[in-house]
Amino acid sequence: MPIDFSIVGFLGFDVFGTVVDWRTGVARASEPFLARHGIEVDPLVFADEWRALYQPSMQKVRAGERPWVKLEVLNRENLETVLSRHDADFGRISDAELVDLNKAWERLDPWPDSLEGLTRLKRHFALGPLSNGHIEGMLNLARFGGLPWDVITEVTKSYKPMPQTYLRSADAVGLRPDQVGMVAAHNDDLKAARAAGLRTVFVRRPHEHGPNQTTDLDAKEGWDVIAESLTEAADALGCN
Amino acid sequence: MPIDFSIVGFLGFDVFGTVVDWRTGVARASEPFLARHGIEVDPLVFADEWRALYQPSMQKVRAGERPWVKLEVLNRENLETVLSRHDADFGRISDAELVDLNKAWERLDPWPDSLEGLTRLKRHFALGPLSNGHIEGMLNLARFGGLPWDVITEVTKSYKPMPQTYLRSADAVGLRPDQVGMVAAHNDDLKAARAAGLRTVFVRRPHEHGPNQTTDLDAKEGWDVIAESLTEAADALGCN
Numbered sequence: 321m322p323i324d325f326s327i328v329g330f331l332g333f334d335v336f337g338t339v340v341d342w343r344t345g346v347a348r349a350s351e352p353f354l355a356r357h358g359i360e361v362d363p364l365v366f367a368d369e370w371r372a373l374y375q376p377s378m379q380k381v382r383a384g385e386r387p388w389v390k391l392e393v394l395n396r397e398n399l400e401t402v403l404s405r406h407d408a409d410f411g412r413i414s415d416a417e418l419v420d421l422n423k424a425w426e427r428l429d430p431w432p433d434s435l436e437g438l439t440r441l442k443r444h445f446a447l448g449p450l451s452n453g454h455i456e457g458m459l460n461l462a463r464f465g466g467l468p469w470d471v472i473t474e475v476t477k478s479y480k481p482m483p484q485t486y487l488r489s490a491d492a493v494g495l496r497p498d499q500v501g502m503v504a505a506h507n508d509d510l511k512a513a514r515a516a517g518l519r520t521v522f523v524r525r526p527h528e529h530g531p532n533q534t535t536d537l538d539a540k541e542g543w544d545v546i547a548e549s550l551t552e553a554a555d556a557l558g559c560n
Numbered sequence: 561m562p563i564d565f566s567i568v569g570f571l572g573f574d575v576f577g578t579v580v581d582w583r584t585g586v587a588r589a590s591e592p593f594l595a596r597h598g599i600e601v602d603p604l605v606f607a608d609e610w611r612a613l614y615q616p617s618m619q620k621v622r623a624g625e626r627p628w629v630k631l632e633v634l635n636r637e638n639l640e641t642v643l644s645r646h647d648a649d650f651g652r653i654s655d656a657e658l659v660d661l662n663k664a665w666e667r668l669d670p671w672p673d674s675l676e677g678l679t680r681l682k683r684h685f686a687l688g689p690l691s692n693g694h695i696e697g698m699l700n701l702a703r704f705g706g707l708p709w710d711v712i713t714e715v716t717k718s719y720k721p722m723p724q725t726y727l728r729s730a731d732a733v734g735l736r737p738d739q740v741g742m743v744a745a746h747n748d749d750l751k752a753a754r755a756a757g758l759r760t761v762f763v764r765r766p767h768e769h770g771p772n773q774t775t776d777l778d779a780k781e782g783w784d785v786i787a788e789s790l791t792e793a794a795d796a797l798g799c800n
Contacts, residue, residue, distance in 0.1 A: 446699055456734030459686055459711045471699045471712040494696030 323544040325501065325557055328519055330493045331441060332450025332486075334504035335458065337528040339438070339449075339550070340428040340465060343367050349424030357413060359406045364530060366402065371529075373398035378452060378479045388477045390454035396422045425453075426460035430467065431525070437550020438468050440559040446470040450489050450502060450513075452479050481512030490518070503553065507540040514541075521545040521553050563784040565741065565797055568759055570733045571681060572690025572726075574744035575698065577768040579678070579689075579790070580668040580705060583607050589664030597653060599646045604770060606642065611769075613638035618692060618719045628717045630694035636662045665693075666700035670707060671765070677790020678708050680799040686710040690729050690742060690753075692719045721752030730758070743793065747780040754781075761785040761793050 336342045347363035350370075354363060361369075377394040380386050399422055403410070438447060448471040449458045458472045473492045478485045490500045497517030504510050505525035514520050522543040526533055539546045547553040554560075576582045587603035590610075594603060601609075617634040620626050639662055643650070678687060688711040689698045698712045713732045718725045730740045737757030744750050745765035754760050762783040766773055779786045787793040794800075 446703055455711060455713055455732045459733055462710060463686055469710075470702060471695060472710075473695055473712070492695045493699055 323519060325519060325544075327499050328501045329446060329495050329499050330490070331445045331447050331501045331503055331521070332489055332518075333447065334480075334502075334506060334509050335449045335451040335453060335461065336425075336428075337525055338503060338505040338523055339434050339467065340430050340461065341528070342371065342425065342428050343528065343530060345428035346370060346424045349421060349427060353417065353421050357408060359403070359408055361406055366406075368529065369402045369405070370395075370398055373401060381479055382482055388479070390457075391425075391452050392422065392454055392457060395425055423460070426457050427464050428461060430465040431550070433549035433551045435466060435468075437552075437554050440551065440554035441557065442468055442470065444557065444559045445501070446493065448472055448489075448493070450480075450486065452485075480509055483512065483516045486513050486516040486518055501544070503550075506536050510543055511541065514543075519544050521547065521557075523547050523550060523553055563759060565759060565784075567739050568741045569686060569735050569739050570730070571685045571687050571741045571743055571761070572729055572758075573687065574720075574742075574746060574749050575689045575691040575693055575701065576665075576668075577765055578743060578745040578763055579674050579707065580670050580701065581768070582611065582665065582668050583768065583770060585668035586610060586664045589661060589667060593657065593661050597648060599643070599648055601646055606646075608769065609642045609645070610635075610638055613641060621719055622722055628719070630697075631665075631692050632662065632694055632697060635665055663700070666697050667704050668701060670705040671789070673789035673791045675706060675708075677792075677794050680791070680794035681797065682708055682710065684797065684799045685741070686733065688712055688729075688733070690720075690726065692725075720749055723752065723756045726753050726756040726758055741784070743790075746776050750783055751781065754783075759784050761787065761797075763787050763790060763793055 333339050343364065346367035350366050351363040354361060354366060377398055381388050396418065399418060441447060448469050451458060455472055461467065462469050462472070471493065473489060486502065487497060490497045498519065501519040501521055502510060502513035503521040503523060505523050505528060510520040510522055520543040522539045522545065526537050529535065545553055545556045547556055573579050583604060586607035590606050591603040594601060594606060617638055621628050636658065639658060681687060688709050691698060695712055701707065702709055702712070711733065713729060726742065727737060730737045738759065741759040741761055742750060742753035743761040743763060745763050745768060750760040750762055760783040762779045762785065766777050769775065785793055785796045787796055
């Protein structure tokens, strides 16, 4: 029997990968920059390399090796790391260019089903990012793609999958953990959300990392809802 | 010459009084409660009495006499104070009833022009509350009334008109103070916002406190925009 979502008041979404397609968007933004500076790397590979530093950089925060900083700061550091590996000539790259390229993470297209799915889910649930992104980035991403969030919070000052990220998000919207559903394309995220007491919705995004993706191709546990898209998740949750 | 709003990216709104009509809504929610408990007071007067404790209760936080707490907590304390004055029999009033009545502040109707005004303003600006309300209250109010905010923040942990409330709100959305406009029906709010460097939009709400209102009937300074409604503010800011 499927778990009852009638007591759920809020759905928190993983954003990068679950709601928006970061890989295509970051590659699109990187291409003219790479060409301008003669850095010879496929923009999609560059996006993958940049993204690959995301978890390790957050891990330092999670492990208490450095204080919490906005994701924007980590993205910028990671950008410089990747550029260094490609022997970029930093003497010829302006700070303004790096700031602008870092904003690629705020100009990402929603997956084709995202807007319809969110719009339908919004009829029954309050919706917001439950993301590692900072408020400004989430706001700009929402305006870029038309994401119909009810609320964007960044009260957590912690990164997923630390339990406080989920618990503080629930508290911010005035709900108990079991009144919140976590929607994500990543099994680890859902595992931590479930451990914190949240309901879980898995949305399969088998091309988040491109055609050769090896991770999160399938649900690794019996998540409360398992769907192929946000519209299918809306169907499963009775949001027509 | 009118001030240029082209660099403004975010409009922060006072909510209680400027966007929603708290007096009618609180009276509506209070009426059955008062009747049930035999408390003989006009519900509109009760709403006024409750609201009258709002600023003094926040003042204790501003003055550092107590730590910041969510507005919900102050509202609840003030409710009990007002009920005490009317000799309410707390032995017969359940906590659940008080919790529910306190939620009156989350079930308030927008003024007739608010939804159209916000919808038009949203085409040019990111919108969010710059309110003393807490996230949960703002979220529930938005869903109750259909307020199309882009973002709801509560990063400030301070109350207006303390300058950090405005400055931290600007910072949360990644903008400088002069890239943020404060929209309010209250001169004091705008005065503090201007002192913090924000642009100012005054919306006249001469009936916020009922037919005999004596405060904020007119703009007390040359605010950047002075309007009779949020739709008129949208006109003035070129949002058609």
